[in-house]
Amino acid sequence: MQTMEQPAPSVLKLLAHDLRWTLLQQLTQSDYRVAELVAQVKQPLNLVSYHLRQLRQAGLVHERRSTADERSFYYSLDLQRLHTLYLQASSSLHPSLGEEIPPAQRTQWHFDGSPPRLLFLCTSNSARSQMAEALVGHLSQGQVQALSAGSHPAQAVNPLAIRTLARWGVQMSQSVPKSLEMFVGQPFDRVITLCDRVRERCPTWLDSSPIHWSLPDPTKAEGSEAERQQVFDQLASQLDVRIRLLLTLLERERQETVPGQKTAS
Incomplete structure (x- = not known):
């Protein structure tokens, strides 16, 4: 049977460029400003900006104005959309190549050894x-130790935050805001800032x-x-996707250090 020739999917052409691929690699780890990406990839500003624009037009990268400095923007990777487009491109070659559980829909992870420790930071910790702290505990079924704090803790957790996660079956009624000073010097696998202002003032955790x-x-x-x-x-939906992807990365890291560990589904 003769097959109809089709051009390569545009997403594959987009990913095939070395600089765009490098930019995506950086954005899998964190959100960054363009100046930070320029320093990391060691390429001129105009070239990096051009390729970020190409990625934005494809919907793979989003930009958001910084709340700490309105003159700058943070760029983030839409890994869920990338996964969808990549599978669609694979399916166009052969249907079996598109059969995969999206990372953002995983429901189980497994961690041998001591629990990974995460610290989430924002301004008021309300x-x-x-x-984020509550969702990590819920999704990891207690296998990951998550904590949270703020640079200027509020008096109480926002009622809408409590109500929102209650709808997801996640309880936060006993949660209280904490100061980030409580955790300075403690070891963490990751310290995640969720607020642009806190990122500018956040102390450095040497082991994270x-x-x-x-x-x-x-x-x-x-x-x-x-x-x-x-x-x-x-916000809850965005955190849910990002946390599932983070748990997958942490699990992979643990697999590389703990022999014989298998990935959950």
């Missing part, structure tokens, strides 16, 4: 970082790999209660 997720503060949302609830729902 919403973003608290929700820093990550930045540039996420808007839902407590600043205006409008009706339903509109503010929608902002919290969107």
Whole structure:
């Protein structure tokens, strides 16, 4: 049977460029500003900006204005969209190549040895970082130790944050804001900043790999209660995807150090 020739999918052409591939590799680890990416890939600003624009136009990379410096933007990788487009491209070659569970839909992980330790930081520790801490405990079924703190802790956790995760079956009613000073000097596998301002002032944890997720503060949302609830729902969904992907990376790292460990599904 004669097959109809088709051009290579555009996403494969996009990924085949060495600099774009390097930029994507950097963005799998953290959100970055363009100046930081320029320093990491050691290429001119105009060239890096051009290729970031190509990735943005394909919907693989998003930009968000920094809340710490409105003159700069943070770039983040939409790994879920990349996974979808990559599988679609594979399926166009052969249907069996597109059969895979998306990383953002994994439900089980396995960690041998001591539990990985994560610290989530934002300004008030009343919403973003608290929700991230609770989601890690829920998704990892207690296999990962997650903590959270803020540079200027609020008096209490935001009620909408508690209500939002309660809908997901995750309880936060006993959570209280904490100061990041409580954790300085403690070892962590990852320290994740969720607030642009905190990232600028965050102390360095020597034993950890820093990550930045540039996420808007839902407590600043205006409008009706339903509109503010929608902002919290969107944040929970973003955190859920990012955390599932982070757990997959941590599991892979543990596999490389603990012989014989197998990936859960």
